Every structure is written in structure tokens, then in C-alpha cells.
Amino acid sequence: MDTLKALATRKSVRSFTDEGICFEDIKRILTAGMSGPSCVNMRMWSFVVVRNKELLGKLAVANGIYAAPLRGAALGILVCGDLERIIPEEPDFWVVDASIAAQNMVLAAHDLGIGSVWLGCWPAEDRVQEVKELLKLPETIVPHTILALGYPEKPNMTERDLYESDRVHFDEW
Amino acid sequence: MDTLKALATRKSVRSFTDEGICFEDIKRILTAGMSGPSCVNMRMWSFVVVRNKELLGKLAVANGIYAAPLRGAALGILVCGDLERIIPEEPDFWVVDASIAAQNMVLAAHDLGIGSVWLGCWPAEDRVQEVKELLKLPETIVPHTILALGYPEKPNMTERDLYESDRVHFDEW
Numbered sequence: 001m002d003t004l005k006a007l008a009t010r011k012s013v014r015s016f017t018d019e020g021i022c023f024e025d026i027k028r029i030l031t032a033g034m035s036g037p038s039c040v041n042m043r044m045w046s047f048v049v050v051r052n053k054e055l056l057g058k059l060a061v062a063n064g065i066y067a068a069p070l071r072g073a074a075l076g077i078l079v080c081g082d083l084e085r086i087i088p089e090e091p092d093f094w095v096v097d098a099s100i101a102a103q104n105m106v107l108a109a110h111d112l113g114i115g116s117v118w119l120g121c122w123p124a125e126d127r128v129q130e131v132k133e134l135l136k137l138p139e140t141i142v143p144h145t146i147l148a149l150g151y152p153e154k155p156n157m158t159e160r161d162l163y164e165s166d167r168v169h170f171d172e173w
Numbered sequence: 174m175d176t177l178k179a180l181a182t183r184k185s186v187r188s189f190t191d192e193g194i195c196f197e198d199i200k201r202i203l204t205a206g207m208s209g210p211s212c213v214n215m216r217m218w219s220f221v222v223v224r225n226k227e228l229l230g231k232l233a234v235a236n237g238i239y240a241a242p243l244r245g246a247a248l249g250i251l252v253c254g255d256l257e258r259i260i261p262e263e264p265d266f267w268v269v270d271a272s273i274a275a276q277n278m279v280l281a282a283h284d285l286g287i288g289s290v291w292l293g294c295w296p297a298e299d300r301v302q303e304v305k306e307l308l309k310l311p312e313t314i315v316p317h318t319i320l321a322l323g324y325p326e327k328p329n330m331t332e333r334d335l336y337e338s339d340r341v342h343f344d345e346w
Binding site for chain 2: 039
């Protein structure tokens, strides 16, 4: 699908069919996640792909009420920051790297006909801790965002124009 | 251009031709920025489009050494967080909204044949303050990311495979 069309038709999907996602498409989505710009090319992320249904249910509990779509998802992808890769001058830039990775995956999935919803984890400290414990993450790996992914029950291909001119300023405020 | 191709061929562009970007394309890029997922749909961002050459030079100084590509750019787009739109329970989610907006714009630009480089501002406190003063931003508007945009001197259409299997874990770490 054309990129501008993908950008304009993407909508969060919270309700999925039972169809699974093949490994080839999972890899395509992850590759997109690894293809974004990254602070001094440090690529400060790691990914946990959750396919086990029982674990998806537990992940939905760990990440709070908005994470319920994980229960019906084909899989979840947790994007983590990797603190062993951060640059000491700016230790928080990993947050941006992780966001870029997640959004690239949202768009790649949409292009493949796969719906997703973005479930924020970081910086909600309780969610970060719960998810970290559940998935047995090392100390230096910080959960940032979970994507719930699956084939949408109602695919959206309607382009939305979400431009708001009053949110744009030219040259100075 | 196909979305997966756009994701795989995007490369940071730091050297631009003298060609300007028409207003229609600026608006397409901004629309993409406003089309990403947003925490409880609060759309916690604002944008400052900098076209004035003298101001671009000053912005390059304000945002530190890596911001030099702004000097030769057709324009810069500053993505800001809007603290008047944040949700009190999670005051830092604006950081993710702003990152999503910027990455959507990077991809829309690439699709239009326009190159960009992502220049991190937040959370570098000195850059945040300098940029805020230069562009006369209100107290509640926080500079997050600057994109330098322009037509690339050497457009890249080579697909890169940046997948690293050791950065992916399945079900548990």
C-alpha cells in the first residue's frame, strides 16, 4: 500500500479475528521496527514477541485496563529499551528510539493488513515493573510499549484528514 | 511508494539541494504527523515550521552540533509537546506522542522524495531551553524533536535489511 495512504488509513484496532500471523510477517514487522532512525545509531531496543495465549492474558493484566485487547490478539510485541546501549551524555534518548521502533511496526503491520493497538507501558512505573517481572526481563531492559497485533475484524481503508491548522506555527510561535 | 519499501529505504539525509518544498507537501507531511496513534487521543503536540534561512541558522546553533544540517535544509519542523493537553495520571506520555508524530513525518517526507534527519532536542535541557527562547514558545510548549527537511543530494532507494535476530526474544526473555 502507498505510504501516504497507510499513514492516512491507520486506525487503532482492538478487536481481532482468530487468524494467526505467519513468521514471515512477524519478521517483516520486526525488521521495520529495526529500520527507524536511532540516536547515534545505537539502536537502543530489544523486542519480546508474545505468542502464548496464557501469557498474553497475563500481559493484559500486567499492563493495566487498556491492555485488554491483548487477550484476543494473535500476538503482542513488547518494545523495550536496552540501557546497556544508552549514551551517557543523554541517558533518556532510548525512549525516543523505542517509540520510533514501535510506530514503524504499526505501519508495517497495517501495510500487511494486520491491525494493531499501541499500549503504553513506560513511564507508568507499576506497568513497567509488572511487565518486567512477568517476562523475566534483565535489569537493564525496560518495557516501553506493547503492540497488540492481529487481523482486524473490520479493516479500515477510509482515509481520514486529521490536519488541524491551529496546531501549526510558522517561523515563530 | 509502497510502505514496506519506504520503511526499508529510509536513510537520514544531512545534505540537501537548494530546492524548496511546496506548501502542499509541507501540509501532507504535517498531516502525517497528526495521523499517528495518540494517548487517549489527546494529540499532545504542536508544530513549528521554520522556513526563514536566518532562523534556521540560529536553530542549528540552539540545538547543538548535530543540528548543522538545518543550515542547508529547505525547512525545519520542530515537534513540541503541549503540556496543556497531558493527562494528569501519566504526565510524560506526551514524549511518546511527539515521537510518533515525528516518525510519521519522516516517512511521509521520504514517500514524497524529501529527505530528512531527526535531530533530538528533548530531554537535553540546554537544547530545550535554547530552542524555546529562540522560537518564543509559551511555557507549556516543550521542544521535543527537530526534523531538517529538503530534497536529498543523493536519494537512496536501496533497501537495507537491518534485522538482527539476537534482539528478538519469544514469549520470555
